[in-house]
Amino acid sequence: MVEVVYFAWLRERIGVPRERVETGAATVSDLVAELSAREPRYAAAFADLAAVRVALDQELSDFDAPLAGVREVAFFPPMTGG
Amino acid sequence: MVEVVYFAWLRERIGVPRERVETGAATVSDLVAELSAREPRYAAAFADLAAVRVALDQELSDFDAPLAGVREVAFFPPMTGG
Amino acid sequence: MRISVQEAPFDLGAEIAGFGAAGNAGAVVTFSGIVRDDTGRMVALELEHYPGMTEKALTRIAEEAMARWSLADCVVIHRYGRLAVGEPIMMVATAARHRKAAFEAAEFLMDYLKSRAPFWKREIGVDGPGDWVDAKDTDEAALNRW
Amino acid sequence: MRISVQEAPFDLGAEIAGFGAAGNAGAVVTFSGIVRDDTGRMVALELEHYPGMTEKALTRIAEEAMARWSLADCVVIHRYGRLAVGEPIMMVATAARHRKAAFEAAEFLMDYLKSRAPFWKREIGVDGPGDWVDAKDTDEAALNRW
Numbered sequence: 001m002v003e004v005v006y007f008a009w010l011r012e013r014i015g016v017p018r019e020r021v022e023t024g025a026a027t028v029s030d031l032v033a034e035l036s037a038r039e040p041r042y043a044a045a046f047a048d049l050a051a052v053r054v055a056l057d058q059e060l061s062d063f064d065a066p067l068a069g070v071r072e073v074a075f076f077p078p079m080t081g082g
Numbered sequence: 083m084v085e086v087v088y089f090a091w092l093r094e095r096i097g098v099p100r101e102r103v104e105t106g107a108a109t110v111s112d113l114v115a116e117l118s119a120r121e122p123r124y125a126a127a128f129a130d131l132a133a134v135r136v137a138l139d140q141e142l143s144d145f146d147a148p149l150a151g152v153r154e155v156a157f158f159p160p161m162t163g164g
Numbered sequence: 165m166r167i168s169v170q171e172a173p174f175d176l177g178a179e180i181a182g183f184g185a186a187g188n189a190g191a192v193v194t195f196s197g198i199v200r201d202d203t204g205r206m207v208a209l210e211l212e213h214y215p216g217m218t219e220k221a222l223t224r225i226a227e228e229a230m231a232r233w234s235l236a237d238c239v240v241i242h243r244y245g246r247l248a249v250g251e252p253i254m255m256v257a258t259a260a261r262h263r264k265a266a267f268e269a270a271e272f273l274m275d276y277l278k279s280r281a282p283f284w285k286r287e288i289g290v291d292g293p294g295d296w297v298d299a300k301d302t303d304e305a306a307l308n309r310w
Numbered sequence: 311m312r313i314s315v316q317e318a319p320f321d322l323g324a325e326i327a328g329f330g331a332a333g334n335a336g337a338v339v340t341f342s343g344i345v346r347d348d349t350g351r352m353v354a355l356e357l358e359h360y361p362g363m364t365e366k367a368l369t370r371i372a373e374e375a376m377a378r379w380s381l382a383d384c385v386v387i388h389r390y391g392r393l394a395v396g397e398p399i400m401m402v403a404t405a406a407r408h409r410k411a412a413f414e415a416a417e418f419l420m421d422y423l424k425s426r427a428p429f430w431k432r433e434i435g436v437d438g439p440g441d442w443v444d445a446k447d448t449d450e451a452a453l454n455r456w
Contacts, residue, residue, distance in 0.1 A: 005214075007212055007214060007282070007284055008212055008284035008286070008296050009296050055214070055217060055282070058214070058216050058217035058220055059217075059220075060280070074214060074217070074282075076214070076282065076284065077284060077296065077299070078279070078298075078299030078304075079278075079279055079280065079281060079282050079283060079284065079299065080278070080283060080284055080285050080297050080298070080299050080303075081242065081254070081277045081278055081279075081280075081281035081282075081283035082197050082242075082253070082254060082274055082277040082278040082281075082283075082409075087360070089358055089360060089428070089430055090358055090430035090432070090442050091442050137360070137363060137428070140360070140362050140363035140366055141363075141366075142426070156360060156363070156428075158360070158428065158430065159430060159442065159445070160425070160444075160445030160450075161424075161425055161426065161427060161428050161429055161430065161445065162424070162429060162430055162431050162443050162444070162445050162449075163388065163400070163423045163424055163425075163426075163427035163428075163429035164263075164343055164399070164400060164420055164423040164424040164427075164429075175323060176322070176323050176326065177321060177322050177323015177324065178323065180322065180342075182396075184344070185344075185396050188346050188347060188348070189344060189346070190343060190344050190345075190346035191341065191342075191343060191344070192340075192341070192342045192343075192344065193339065193340065193341050193416075194338075194339065194340045195337065195338070195339050195409065195412070195413070196326075196337075196338045197336060197337060197338075197409070198330070198331070198335060198336050198337070198338065199336075200334050200335070200336035200407065201334060202334070250328075250331050261346065263341065263343070263417075263420055266341070267341070267413065267416070267417055270339075270413070271409075271413055274409055
C-alpha cells in the first residue's frame with residue numbers, strides 16, 4: 001500500500017488529490033504503468049512523462065527509483081515557484 | 083575669483099570647508115600649484131595628488147581641466163558612498 | 165533563519181527590521197515577487213503547493229545559502245492560495261557582511277525557489293480559471309551557474 | 311523614480327509599498343547598507359557629503375539604471391551625519407518585469423554609489439573621531455563589469 005498524491009493539472013486529469021494504492025510495483029515507472037493500464041484518466045495524465053516530476057516521501061526523485069519502503073509518492077508538473 | 087571647497091581630510095588639513103580664491107590659474111593643476119606655494123597646509127593637503135579627486139561645478143573632472151568659466155572647484159578624497 | 169509558507173500577506177519592512185544585526189551584517193538584500201498581468205485579462209494567480217515538502221525544500225535551500233555565503237541571517241516567505249494582480253507572492257532576504265555575498269545568496273535562493281520548490285501557478289482570468297503556468301527553460305538553466 | 315539625501319532614517323517597507331505597480335513590475339529588489347563594526351571599538355560612522363553634487367550624481371546613476379534595465383521604478387536614499395552601529399545608511403530599490411533586471415540594476419546602482427557619489431565616512435570610536443574610511447580598490451574594480 002502506498003499513498004499517491006497529485007498536484008496541478010495531474011490532480012485535475014486524475015480527478016482526486018490523493019488516494020491509497022494497493023501495488024506491488026518495484027519502481028516508480030512500474031507504478032505509472034500499473035495506473036495507466038487501470039483507467040484512461042491515468043493514461044491521459046501520464047501520457048507525456050517528460051512533463052511529470054516525482055517525489056518519494058517528499059524528496060524529488062526519478063522514475064527509475066525503487067518503491068520499497070516508500071510511504072508517499074507524489075506526481076506533479078515541473079515546479080513554478082517564486 | 084573661484085569658490086574652492088574641500089571635503090573630508092582635505093578640509094581638515096586645509097582648515098576651512100570653503101574659501102574664495104583670487105586666481106588666474108589656467109587649469110586645476112595650476113590652481114593646486116598656486117595654493118601649495120601659498121602655505122604649508124595646502125602643500126600638505128595636496129602632497130599626494132593620487133589620493134585627491136576634483137570636481138568642477140559639481141561634475142567629476144581631472145587636474146588637466148581648464149578653469150575658464152568655472153565657478154566652483156571641489157577637492158576631496160576618493161568617494162566612499164554606500 | 166526563518167521559513168514560512170503562508171496564505172496571509174507578509175510585511176517586508178517588519179521582516180527585515182534589525183535583520184542581521186546580531187551577525188554584524190553590513191548588507192541586506194531583499195527580493196519580492198509580485199503578481200503581474202501581461203495580458204490585461206488576468207485578475208489573480210492561484211498558487212497550489214505540496215504541504216510538508218514545500219517547507220522541507222525551502223529549509224534546505226535556505227540552509228545551503230546560509231552556509232555557502234556565511235550569511236548572518238536569511239528569510240524565505242512564500243504565499244499560496246488566490247493572489248490578486250499586484251499582490252506580493254513571496255520574498256527572500258539575506259544579510260551578510262558585504263554586498264556581493266548578500267546579492268549572490270538572494271539570487272541563488274530565487275533561482276532554486278523557481279525550479280525546486282513545489283509550487284504551481286494557475287492564471288485566473290476575467291472569465292474564470294485559465295491555464296497552469298508552464299515552467300520556463302530559462303529558470304531551469306539558471307540553476308547551472310551555482 | 312525617487313532620490314533623497316537626508317539625515318533622517320528611512321522606512322524601507324513604506325518606500326516599496328505598491329512600488330512598481332503602475333509599471334506592472336513582477337520583481338522588486340532592495341539593498342540596504344548598515345553601519346558595521348568590525349573592530350568592536352566603533353560606535354558610529356560620520357558621513358559627510360557634497361550638497362548639490364550628491365543629488366546630481368545619484369540622479370544621473372538612477373536615470374542610467376532606469377533606462378538600461380527598463381525599470382518600472384527606482385529609489386535611492388542615502389543618509390549623512392552621525393549614524394550609530396546597526397543603523398541603516400542607505401537603500402536602493404528597483405522594480406522590473408523580471409528578476410534578472412531588478413537584481414542587475416540594484417547591483418549597478420550600488421557599484422556606482424560606492425565610487426561615484428560624493429560621500430566620505432569617518433569612524434567614530436569609543437575614544438572619539440578616528441580614521442577616514444579609505445576607498446577600496448575592489449569597489450573601483452567593480453565598475454568595470456558595467
